[in-house]
Amino acid sequence: MILSRIAKKLTRSNGIQSLMEDLGSAWSGSTENIAFLGGGNPTRIPEAETIYRKSVESILTSGKSLESLLGDYTSPVGSDETRQLTAEYLGKFFGTTLQGNQIAFFNGSQNAYSFLLNSFSGTMEDGSFKRILLPVIPEYIGYADQTWEEDVFFANLPIIENIGPNRFRYKLNKENIAWETIGCIALSRPTNPTGNVMDMEDLEWLYQESRKNDLPLLIDLAYGNPFPNLIGQKEPIQWKPGMVLSLSFSKVGLPGVRLGIIIADTEIISVLSSFAAVGNLAVGNWGQALAKSFWKEDTLIGISNHILRPYYGNKLQIALEIIEEIFAKYKVQYTIHEPEGGFFLWIHFPNLPISNIELYQTCKKENVYIVSGHYFFPGLKTQFSHTEECIRLTYCRDRKEIARGAEIIARIVSRTAK
Ligand SMILES: Cc1ncc(COP(=O)(O)O)c(C=O)c1O
Structure with a gap:
């Protein structure tokens, strides 16, 4: 069988695939002794x-909407009515007035990003x-x-700020960006994998550069404001012309619904609408129905601020305490990126003598x-050096699992240390 170049590119082992395969094999056996610190499941x-559940039940019992949900295609990026309601609802969180034709729905924000x-x-x-300029990597x-094409990312070395014992932070490096070769700027805020929440002054600098160079500025808010709002004390994003914001229902606890929302200028929405018509025919109906119900009841804001933020804040503190205690016991040399938002801990092991891929493989043998x-x-x-010396862990697991994982990582890292 001869494959196309794009099929070949996708079938080469890539990060997402290895993560999803791990998820599948980890869950298919007994989970008792497994520490699954890899995935991004909420x-x-x-x-x-x-x-x-109550929102779904009210949709099921209201008038004819179930038959329409199951039996009708909607438009490629959502019904006009839902887009307009969404614009009116979300505008106030982004400090602006939005119109329905500035909103597009997709089957997950991953779908929108492609x-x-x-x-x-x-x-x-x-x-x-x-x-595509990735202003701060990772x-x-x-x-x-x-x-679809190769070699399309441009990234600079980030600036590293040491901000306390065992804590550091990546920062935007404004030098040596070949602006004339850039087609758009993309960043996640908070960033998956590091938990970085880009400072407002750096973001404003990027925005000004994006305007000067006529480039869309894509800001992925999968973990950001207004839901699930896991941005700690950092300032929320406000929408301005030229920005393309993406929101997701996944990290509030609804990854199975597959709904992503894009907020952008109408010109960009109409390009995306053409892609969606060809690639998806139409966005699914369930996410839109839930969106309408959520906006009416202000559901996601309440859940984010009163349930998710306290819950994840507490999980994060517990995970940090466990990891710091175990790493100290094994005298592991490490620094953690300041976890300002999101679900993850990004850990750097300076002078790690094995690569992070070998560390991953050795850990996997121990479940x-x-x-x-x-x-x-x-x-x-x-x-x-960080490309070979860092790992990402989710902190959203229970105490025992994190402790077991930290103990094994610490043992392997200290055993292999110079
Ligand atoms: C930063 C970021 N953006 C986008 C996505 C995609 O989310 P979804 O397609 O479920 O909306 C994820 C999922 O892990 C993510 O971490």
């Missing part, structure tokens, strides 16, 4: 699930070749394999699943 929180990244990178209509694993950090640096051409 925690199932019964308090939030009860509220979601269209966005391919709209603004690769071979352009004038024959030029443009890249960046989300899910962008890397989405593009501890982590994600090797090497996946998260697309577009970086400069040598950088």
Whole structure:
């Protein structure tokens, strides 16, 4: 069988695939002795699930909507009515007035990104070749394999700030960006994998550059404001022309619904709508129905601020305490990226004598699943020790699982230390 180049590219082992395979094999056997610290699944929180159940039940019992939900295609990026209601509802959280034609729904924000990244990178209509600027890497694993053309990412070495014992932070490096080769800018805020929440002044600098160079500025708010709002004390994003914001229902605890929302200028929404018509025919109906119900009841804001933020804040503190105690016991040399938001801990082991891929493989043999950090640096051409010395862990697991995982990681790292 001869495969196309794009099929070949996708079937090469990539980060997302290895993560999803781990998830599958970990869950298919006994889970008793497994520490699954790899995935990005939100925690199932019964308090939030009860509220979601009520929303679904009210949709099921209201008039004819179930038949229409099951029996009708909607438009490629959602019904006009739901888009308009969404614009009116979300505008106030982004400090602006939005219109329905500035909103588009997709089957997950991952689905939206595959269209966005391919709209603004690769071979352009004038024959030029443009890249996607990832302003601070490490960046989300899910962008890397989405593009149909090769070598489309551009990334600079980040600045590293040491901000306390065993804590550091990546910061935007404004030097040496080849603006004339860039087609768009993409960042997640908070960033998966590091938990970085980009400072407002850096974001404003990027925004001004994006306007000067006529580039869309894509900001992925999967973990950001207004839901699930896991941004700690950092300032929320406000929408401005030229920005493309993406929201997701996944990290509030509804990854099975597959709903992503894009907020952008109408010109960009109409490009995305063409992609959606060809690639999806239409976005699914359940997510839109839930959106309408959520906006009416202000559901997600309440859940985010009163359930998710306290829950994840508490989980994070517990995980940090466990990891710090165990790493100290084994005298592990490490620093953790300041966890400002999101679900993950990004850990750097300076002078790690094995690579992070070998660390991942050794941990896996002991039923501890982590994600090797090497996946998260697309577009970086400069040598950088962090590409081989970092790992990502989710902190959304229970105490015992985190302790077991931390103990095994600490044992392996200290055993192999120089
Ligand atoms: C930063 C980020 N963006 C986007 C996504 C995709 O989310 P979904 O397609 O479920 O909306 C994820 C999922 O893990 C993510 O971590």
